[in-house]
Amino acid sequence: MANYPPRQRQQQPLPQHAIERIQNMRGPQGQRFFTSDFSVKEFLLVRESGFEPAGLVMGSSIYHVGMQGVARTQNIELTVLTQAMYHARELAMARMEEEAAALGADGIIGVRLNVKQHTWGESLLEFVVLGTAVYARDGQSQKWRAPSGRAFTSDLSGQDFWMLLKSGYRPVSLVMGNCVYHVAHQSLGQWFSSVGQNMEQPQFTQALYDARELAMERLQYEAQCDGAAGVVGAEIHERSHGWDSHVIEFFAVGTSVLPMQLTEAPPTPQLVMSVDS
Amino acid sequence: MAFTSDLSIDELLLVEEAGFEPIELVMGSTYTHIGWQWAPWSTNTEMTQISQLMIYARQTAMQRLVAHAAQLGADGVVGMRLDMHRSGHNTEFTAIGTAVRRRTGDGAKWRDRHGLPFTCDLSGVDFWALVRGGFRPVSLAHGVCVYHVAHQSLGQWFSSIGANMEQPQFTQALYDARELAMERMQAEAARSGGTGIVGVQVREGSHGWESHVIEFVAVGTAIVPIADATHEVHDAPELAIFAQD
Numbered sequence: 001m002a003n004y005p006p007r008q009r010q011q012q013p014l015p016q017h018a019i020e021r022i023q024n025m026r027g028p029q030g031q032r033f034f035t036s037d038f039s040v041k042e043f044l045l046v047r048e049s050g051f052e053p054a055g056l057v058m059g060s061s062i063y064h065v066g067m068q069g070v071a072r073t074q075n076i077e078l079t080v081l082t083q084a085m086y087h088a089r090e091l092a093m094a095r096m097e098e099e100a101a102a103l104g105a106d107g108i109i110g111v112r113l114n115v116k117q118h119t120w121g122e123s124l125l126e127f128v129v130l131g132t133a134v135y136a137r138d139g140q141s142q143k144w145r146a147p148s149g150r151a152f153t154s155d156l157s158g159q160d161f162w163m164l165l166k167s168g169y170r171p172v173s174l175v176m177g178n179c180v181y182h183v184a185h186q187s188l189g190q191w192f193s194s195v196g197q198n199m200e201q202p203q204f205t206q207a208l209y210d211a212r213e214l215a216m217e218r219l220q221y222e223a224q225c226d227g228a229a230g231v232v233g234a235e236i237h238e239r240s241h242g243w244d245s246h247v248i249e250f251f252a253v254g255t256s257v258l259p260m261q262l263t264e265a266p267p268t269p270q271l272v273m274s275v276d277s
Numbered sequence: 278m279a280f281t282s283d284l285s286i287d288e289l290l291l292v293e294e295a296g297f298e299p300i301e302l303v304m305g306s307t308y309t310h311i312g313w314q315w316a317p318w319s320t321n322t323e324m325t326q327i328s329q330l331m332i333y334a335r336q337t338a339m340q341r342l343v344a345h346a347a348q349l350g351a352d353g354v355v356g357m358r359l360d361m362h363r364s365g366h367n368t369e370f371t372a373i374g375t376a377v378r379r380r381t382g383d384g385a386k387w388r389d390r391h392g393l394p395f396t397c398d399l400s401g402v403d404f405w406a407l408v409r410g411g412f413r414p415v416s417l418a419h420g421v422c423v424y425h426v427a428h429q430s431l432g433q434w435f436s437s438i439g440a441n442m443e444q445p446q447f448t449q450a451l452y453d454a455r456e457l458a459m460e461r462m463q464a465e466a467a468r469s470g471g472t473g474i475v476g477v478q479v480r481e482g483s484h485g486w487e488s489h490v491i492e493f494v495a496v497g498t499a500i501v502p503i504a505d506a507t508h509e510v511h512d513a514p515e516l517a518i519f520a521q522d
Contacts, residue, residue, distance in 0.1 A: 015449055017456035024463060034473040035463055035497065040403040043475045044410040048514060056477050058455060062447035066440050084441035091443060095452075119488040120426055124444060126451065130479070163516070272517040275287070 012059075012095045014102070022102045025055045036132040037110065042158025046109065049162050051134040054105040059095030060128045062121070063088035065241070072185045075207035077214065078247065081180035085125075085249060089113060089176065092127040093153070100151045105133035106144045107152040109161050111174050113253065117242050125241060146172045147227040154255040156233060164232070167266050169257040172228040177218025178251045181211035185246060208248075212236060215250040228256030282375040283356065288401025292355065295408045297377040300349050305341030306371040309334040316425035316490070321450035323457065324490065327423040331492060332461075335359055335419060338372040339396065346394045351376035352384035353395040355404045357417055359496065363485060374398075386505070389415055390470045397498040398476065407475075407500065411510045415499045416469040420461030424454040426489045451491075455479060458493040471499025 014022075025033050036053040038046060046053065065088075068080045092113070100108050111131035118126060133151070136144050146152050154171035156164060164171065183204065186194075194201070215236060223231050234254030241249060282299040284292060292299060314326045338359070346354050357374030376394065379387055389395055397414035399407060407414065426447065459479065466474050477497035484492060 015453040015456055017453050017460050021456055021460040021463060024460070024467070033463065033467055033471075035459065035466075035477055036473070036475055037477045037497075038475055040399060040407045040410070040475060044406060045514060047410070053473065056459065056474075058452075058459075058479075060448060060452045060455070062444045062451065064440055064442055064444050080441060088443065091448075118426075118491075119483075120428075121447065124447065126447075128455075162514070166516070267516040269516045269518045272519055274519045 010094065012091065012098050014095065014098055018058075018099060019102070022055065022099060025103060037130065038132055038158050042110070045162040046134060046158045049165050050137050051107075052137050054100070054103040054133040054135050056130065057096050057099040057103070057105075057108060057133045058128070058130050059092040059097070059099065060126060061088045061091040061095070062124055062126045063091075064123055065125050066123060067243075070182045073187060074182065075184045075203060076182050077211065078180045078182055081247070081249075082178055085180060085251075086176075086178050088125065088127045089129070089178075092129045093174070096129045096131060097150060097153065100133040103133050104135060105151050106135045106141045107154070107171065108133050109154055109171075110157055111153055111155045113155075113176075115239070115241060144170065155253060156255055160233070164257065168259055168262045169232075170260050172223075172256045172258050173226045174253065175219050175222040175226065175228075175231060175256045176251065176253045177215045177220070177222065178249060179211045179214040179218070180247065180249045181207065183207055183246045183248065211248070211250050212252075215252040219252040219254060223254075223256035226256055227258075229258050231256050283373075284375055284401050288356070290401075291405035292377060292401040293380075295405045296380055297353070298380050300346075300351050300376045300378050302373065303342050303345045303349070303351075303354060303376045304371060304373045305338045305343070305345060306369060307334055307337040307341070308367045308369050310367050319427050319429075320425070321427045321446060322425050323454065324423045324425050327490075327492075328421050331421045331423060331494075332419075334361075334368070334370045335372070335421075338370040339417065342372040342374065343393050343396060346376040349376050350378060351394045352379045352387045353377050353397070353414070355397055355414075356400055357396050357398050359398075359417075359419070361484070368484070387413060398496065399498055403476075408503070409510070411503055411508065412500045413503050415471045415501055416466070417496065418462045418466035418469065418471070418474060418499045419494060419496045420458045420463070420465060421492065421494050422454045422457040422461070423490065423492045424450065426450060426491065428489060454491070455493050455495075458495040462495040462497060466497070466499035469499055470501065472501050474499050 034053045035056040065084050068078045108131040114128045116126040152171045153174040155174055231254040237251045238248050280299045281302045314324045354374040354376050360371045362369045395414050396417045474497040480494045482492050
């Protein structure tokens, strides 16, 4: 099992304007000013759940992702690239969490991770992560923070966050797993033998199946390390990030959750006829 | 009196439900020539003159829209959008939205601290939800940072071939540029008397400039709680299943 060691995020230094921006939001004498990328509905539902937005938080990392040599005809994980892509995301996440900690937040909602390529930098990938930090209005931070004592993180929208709490769960952390995989080039003989044939290509099935499983296994492992009971909203993305078309990254991301004591029964869903077309 | 607006039917319904009526589709625009600023080839730096120009151009377009709305006796503008189009050497900045007026005559309470109509990029539906939730929009706040990213020397480029590592100088530069755009937006919102911003979007674009020059724009609607004690606050949300195709 090729897993990572448990996460140990190091404190990351923040750029000067991030520090300024956060100081301005904390304001003098508890006078807070918040920014958030919440839509109006998200804003109202997050407040309804007993939280206030603390501020838009961000982290980024520009990473040089080189190439890893590999035999043309091999189906194999490119572990060096897997680790590079993972580490870059970790750096960006750690910086975002650092901003949230500076705001005194209890959690981050609506976290989005993006990978960008810029025309000015060959082999450079920019990892940007954005979300809105929130704090509990009643000041009971301990009830909401992750078992590690850090603010919770989650890629759920404000609406999903409200519904998750209503159904008796709370978010713990954004969990992720990835796997960069090299898909073998076929030899000419193999190619000829399959022309005009309709059949499964077991070597490809196996390879891609395996790669996805690896990404999901790592995601699951992270959730276990964080002491969570399960993962909701897991998604698997696949992208080539401008590499050779035989190299694919599978990236799994989701929110790990823990059950909590419910004070009232979950609401009964109402049937509504929408007049939207 | 007939009105014009780009509100959809449900938006119209909800804007009226919130106690407002649409007056007219209003617009403001400016043609600006964006000149060039020299930037040192191998330095990560903000291009301050261009940043200021981009801020100024958008502000001008918004001010003209607000002036037009004020002339019509509007108390606010909903669904405001900012756009830019390049045509030759000039760039056109436009702001467009629907001017609305309070029906119950207490419109002055909804205007900004200078007595001008409020502005927001919220749809009619979101505007209604915000008002029902006990908040009102103050102004559309925006912040800009135009940044020049250093070109790498050949030596630097060679030394990183095949390596997988973070490039701290680039990370720091672009991270800071985004933060700067957000900080400026925040300052603008605070100046207008808002206590928070919702719906922030951070966009980036090169606008056909050299690829090493990037503009970061942060836009969001500044809001304040409605102080009026008689204001009706929304009911608790319910879980609904939509019967929709």
